[in-house]
Amino acid sequence: MTFDKMIATRDGFGDEIVELGKEDKNVLVVDADIGKSCKTGAFRKELPEQYLNVGIAEQNCAGVAAGLATCGKIPFVVTYAAFGSMRMCEMIRQEACYPNLNVKVACSHGGVTPANDGASHQSIEDMGIYRSIPNMTVIMPADYWSTRKLVRAAAEKHGPVYLRFTRDKVPVIYDENTEFVIGKANRIRDGKDVAIIANGDTVRLAIQAAEELEAQGITARVLDMHTIKPLDVEAVQSCIDEIGAIITVEDHNIMNGLGSAVCEVAAEAGKGKVKRIGIQDQFGQSAPYERLLEMNGVTVENIVAQAKTLIG
């Protein structure tokens, strides 16, 4: 697969939220003074009566959104992943998840994509944090088109949803006709020797690794596990039953995210081998995005090497 087009997934959010807002006046954006970076500029300009900005006050932002949701609104709280998960975490838990309100937390700058900003702005804990809160749905789309589809699906689903996008450009993998269902993995290619389960900006690495493995006579199934909660347990179980060897790849701490979720299924099944590739439980630094991934072994080369080791 050649990746000839690159778009940050935050742009997919910015485009889709305008469409959603035009279709339903109850769809609101609640910004916290980083709307420009999170691509809500078009929404602000085109739908000013559905646009709110509460300033640099994330905790309040979450509470205001919850109050709006009790009145039939569908508020999208928009900020960076680090702040949308940690700064407002307890407010989202108490005021959105516990009452099961229709609040969407839509965050740019997921994982190490805010590379030059350094560790303060990189978010390697967020999906794990939200995965552990009841009623929450946790999603990271892989590309522009899947972002548009999953943002729409999140708006149409009742209840709290956490969505995480990339700051940096990532390849366009899908076309606009590909369908996405929350909680259902997309199988990008099939194989019989190893399964590579990835999400977000690492799906492209999984695809490239599968191509590399194929050149070496190893066939890989690649799953885009865009939703880590609810996890597509059936798809993971099929990988365990039909293949037995699984590599997980994520731009997130190897603890509590996609890798952990897959390991939980394998452990309870009592079979299947899993190797997690992701951020190695360490803070980042200001550095190029690809370098940060490399420092943690989140590379095509490492996926290939780990796959070969795993299948012996």
Place this chain on the structure above:
Amino acid sequence: MRDTLTVNELKNKCVDLKKNVVHMIYKAQSGHPGGSLSVAEFMTACYWHAMDVDPKNPKWEDRDRFVLSKGHVCPAQYAALAMKGFFPMDVLETLRKEGSILQGHPSSKHCPGIDISTGSLGQGLACAVGMALAAKLDGKSYNVFSALGDGETNEGEIWEACNTANKYKLDNLIVFVDWNNLQLDGTCDEIMPLGDLPGKFKAFGFDVWEINGNDMGEVVKALDEAMAAKNGNPKCIIGKTVKGNGVSFMENQVGWHGVAPNDEQYKQAMDELDGQYVEC
């Protein structure tokens, strides 16, 4: 339909409410009597004077909203909701018990009439702001009432919410601060002095009333004025109150923040409250 009770009728309603508060905390042997009693006059005036709610249709979209930001004093709101007919009176005896709609802190998923779950301090006001904002966006005329603890204003999120209320001109938001000057670990002055609390709310753009929050006449007057002033400013009624108000041995005692009365104390409390009805 709003109720139209006289101030004396409201005073008697408030005595009923306080007796229900003491009764349910006694039955549960758990809960927060002190703050539930200090906020009782405001609660009573809201439900039997200021607010338009429909117990038969708790989610009626044009209803006035109530957000108990100091969620631990929910016995006061539970008593009001039961007395209004949102659920049967005997449900009050299930407070804090397994399977009850009356959770230790209010849950909108469990209890009819609770507009949003609260209990983690500092968060309710932002939710009330969201509700008031929704009314403005939809061109609706309902008001949103919210009761805050004095100690709760230690939380930074309260002031973030005040900024938002000011920015969006939420004159349909009426905040009550239950200034009983006691928080869990001691007096407010000792734990975190509040300073010029009325001045702080004024600086955030609120119209402010300073009243005796346990004087029904003053509470009603402040609420009437706050509801009438549609001038773009959010409202704050700062009620100087007595924690444990109405039960002599609980009054101004930091120890009665979160303790239930024993048999003897229960009897004395109910006897004292029985003596507080006025002639109508």
